[in-house]
Amino acid sequence: MSDKKVILVTGGTGLVGRGIRAAVEREGPREGEQWHFVSSQDGDLRDRDATEALFDKIRPTHVIHLAALVGGLFRNLKYNLDIYRINSQINENVISTSHKYNVQKVVSCLSTCIFPDKTTYPIDESMIHNGPPHDSAFGYSYSKRMIDVQNKGYHMQHGRTYTSVIASNVFGPYDNFNPENGHVLPGLIRKAFDAKADGNPFVIWGTGSPRRQFIYSLDLGRLFLWILREYNDVTPIILAADEESEISIKEAADLVVNAVGFKGEVIQDTSKPDGPLKKTTSNAKLRRLLPDFQFTPIKQAIQETCDWYAANPDKVRK
Amino acid sequence: MPAKKVILVTGSSGLVGHGLRAAIEQEGRRADEQWHFVTSKDADLRDRAETEALFDSIKPTHVIHLAALVGGLFRNLDHNLDFYRTNTQINDNVLATSHKNNVQKVISCLSTCNFPNKAKYPIDETMLHCGPPHETNFGYSYAKRMIDVQNKGYYNQHGRLYTSVIPTSVFGPHDNFNLQDGHVLPGLIRRAFDSKADGNPFVIWGTGSPRRQFIYSLDLGRLFLWVLREYNEVTPLILSAGADREISIKEAAELICETVGYHGEVIQDTTKSDGQFKKTVSNDKMRKYLPDFKFTPFKQAIKETCEWYAANSDKVRK
Numbered sequence: 001m002s003d004k005k006v007i008l009v010t011g012g013t014g015l016v017g018r019g020i021r022a023a024v025e026r027e028g029p030r031e032g033e034q035w036h037f038v039s040s041q042d043g044d045l046r047d048r049d050a051t052e053a054l055f056d057k058i059r060p061t062h063v064i065h066l067a068a069l070v071g072g073l074f075r076n077l078k079y080n081l082d083i084y085r086i087n088s089q090i091n092e093n094v095i096s097t098s099h100k101y102n103v104q105k106v107v108s109c110l111s112t113c114i115f116p117d118k119t120t121y122p123i124d125e126s127m128i129h130n131g132p133p134h135d136s137a138f139g140y141s142y143s144k145r146m147i148d149v150q151n152k153g154y155h156m157q158h159g160r161t162y163t164s165v166i167a168s169n170v171f172g173p174y175d176n177f178n179p180e181n182g183h184v185l186p187g188l189i190r191k192a193f194d195a196k197a198d199g200n201p202f203v204i205w206g207t208g209s210p211r212r213q214f215i216y217s218l219d220l221g222r223l224f225l226w227i228l229r230e231y232n233d234v235t236p237i238i239l240a241a242d243e244e245s246e247i248s249i250k251e252a253a254d255l256v257v258n259a260v261g262f263k264g265e266v267i268q269d270t271s272k273p274d275g276p277l278k279k280t281t282s283n284a285k286l287r288r289l290l291p292d293f294q295f296t297p298i299k300q301a302i303q304e305t306c307d308w309y310a311a312n313p314d315k316v317r318k
Numbered sequence: 319m320p321a322k323k324v325i326l327v328t329g330s331s332g333l334v335g336h337g338l339r340a341a342i343e344q345e346g347r348r349a350d351e352q353w354h355f356v357t358s359k360d361a362d363l364r365d366r367a368e369t370e371a372l373f374d375s376i377k378p379t380h381v382i383h384l385a386a387l388v389g390g391l392f393r394n395l396d397h398n399l400d401f402y403r404t405n406t407q408i409n410d411n412v413l414a415t416s417h418k419n420n421v422q423k424v425i426s427c428l429s430t431c432n433f434p435n436k437a438k439y440p441i442d443e444t445m446l447h448c449g450p451p452h453e454t455n456f457g458y459s460y461a462k463r464m465i466d467v468q469n470k471g472y473y474n475q476h477g478r479l480y481t482s483v484i485p486t487s488v489f490g491p492h493d494n495f496n497l498q499d500g501h502v503l504p505g506l507i508r509r510a511f512d513s514k515a516d517g518n519p520f521v522i523w524g525t526g527s528p529r530r531q532f533i534y535s536l537d538l539g540r541l542f543l544w545v546l547r548e549y550n551e552v553t554p555l556i557l558s559a560g561a562d563r564e565i566s567i568k569e570a571a572e573l574i575c576e577t578v579g580y581h582g583e584v585i586q587d588t589t590k591s592d593g594q595f596k597k598t599v600s601n602d603k604m605r606k607y608l609p610d611f612k613f614t615p616f617k618q619a620i621k622e623t624c625e626w627y628a629a630n631s632d633k634v635r636k
Contacts, residue, residue, distance in 0.1 A: 082475065
């Protein structure tokens with residue numbers, strides 16, 4: 001019988017936090033695990049005192065740290081300094097307060113967008129610090145990279161198991177469906193629903209050929225549970241679907257059209273840029289540790305996400 | 319008559335701060351420059367309120383930011399976390415308070431040890447973020463690198479001219495002559511004086527073959543003055559003698575013995591590791607700006623440093 005865990009999830013109301021919640025609910029509560037999903041309303045993590053007050057109240061033994069100031073392309077470009085400083089402050093507060101309160105494990109959340117801009121594919125965990133990140137989000141990227149630097153420091157100096165995961169192309173309920181600053185899959189879902197509602201064509205940007213690995217937030221949540229319970233390495237681990245399950249943007253759009261029940265015209269606007277054809281992230285480290293993990297089939301995951309979208313117009317972030 | 323500069327120098331009691339002072343004295347004070355050399359006794363820069371009080375009292379228009387928690391090999395090894403967090407705190411306080419007080423220019427001081435451990439030589443300014451730094455002081459190095467990240471952020475977001483310089487191995491009066499955590503040249507000077515005094519052999523660690531570029535603190539000070547007045551790029555500037563002035567550890571040791579007047583036995587302890595054979599940095603960028611800058615001849619710089627050492631036994635940091 002394992003020791004009791006009191007698990008604090010910061011940024012608990014976002015896409016990833018909801019995925020973890022869904023995984024916990026689907027699995028059923030485990031004896032000895034007490035979950036606390038918090039948001040900025042429970043404590044402003046930019047403020048040291050507020051952070052300590054939150055830890056004082058909850059007394060976590062474990063922390064899943066998802067809270068961050070995220071930007072999307074346009075907000076990032078101009079505000080790199082603020083995004084760097086604020087995220088650095090949040091991360092410093094959460095991690096050092098965790099240490100102060102003798103938290104046994106902190107799992108922070110990084111993203112493949114923080115990797116070097118100039119890189120070879122597939123990307124793997126060893127490459128994080130090998131070059132500058134993309135200019136448009138350098139503030140965000142460096143603040144996230146410094147989590148990994150601190151994790152190493154806490155381990156070497158204090159023996160802490162503070163670690164991180166690297167996720168990208170996550171989708172699911174509670175995503176950001178804003179086409180300006182959301183990601184590609186929620187963008188397609190939003191556009192399909194809008195096209196269905198107002199009778200306009202559904203427009204796919206680019207040729208539709210680029211291939212991407214998508215990970216369903218529920219699957220990410222299930223993997224977070226495994227990381228929380230079993231992963232004791234302080235170096236980061238990529239949580240991504242297998243390269244074989246990459247799909248093209250066009251294939252994703254077809255699945256969305258199907259799931260939404262859109263019967264109108266589908267147009268490809270090839271004047272819009274494609275982005276890189278492949279940006280494969282290696283999940284070899286994950287597969288070494290979890291060779292039998294089954295991801296939710298993408299068709300089903302997209303269907304579930306679209307069903308949620310249709311049923312929750314008041315909750316959809318637009 | 320140019321606008322008056324009120325220049326705050328943090329960490330001014332160290333090697334570089336004294337070099338700067340020596341340069342000002344050599345040149346003679348300029349009418350439009352008012353200098354304030356401060357140390358931790360004037361304000362604890364780890365504390366935001368103390369930093370603000372210092373700026374309130376001095377009202378600087380320019381800042382030369384030298385203050386840092388520095389350590390030497392052994393202290394760094396065990397305390398990388400502290401070196402990262404403390405220096406990050408100091409740097410954030412100084413930069414943010416400078417911005418708040420409308421300081422026109424901040425020049426921070428990085429180090430060639432912050433460069434990637436795996437690098438192609440000669441190293442130049444563009445390579446700073448192109449790979450992890452050496453393991454032994456990764457905390458210190460990442461904290462320094464993040465100054466450059468913030469400088470870019472302050473420029474992009476606020477148009478600030480906050481920049482940095484990257485000196486190679488500095489030496490001179492007021493150095494740290496401690497054998498455990500000082501650098502190679504002051505270590506050789508200390509050992510030569512000790513051997514002269516106690517009759518024990520003078521021991522050179524390693525083969526003596528590794529080649530290094532050194533910069534005299536007075537020359538660094540003169541270059542800092544030029545950077546303060548004329549350098550308007552936000553990206554860092556390496557301050558070093560050219561690759562043609564590299565000398566081997568053995569050559570440096572021989573010159574020091576001759577200067578100190580030590581004629582006893584010289585032993586090479588080849589059981590000690592050499593470190594990297596060459597770590598050449600490029601001073602091309604500096605030379606484009608200052609083709610005619612003359613470095614103090616190495617022999618003369620060593621002579622002056624040894625004379626200072628002999629005359630100031632009470633001041634020598636051991």
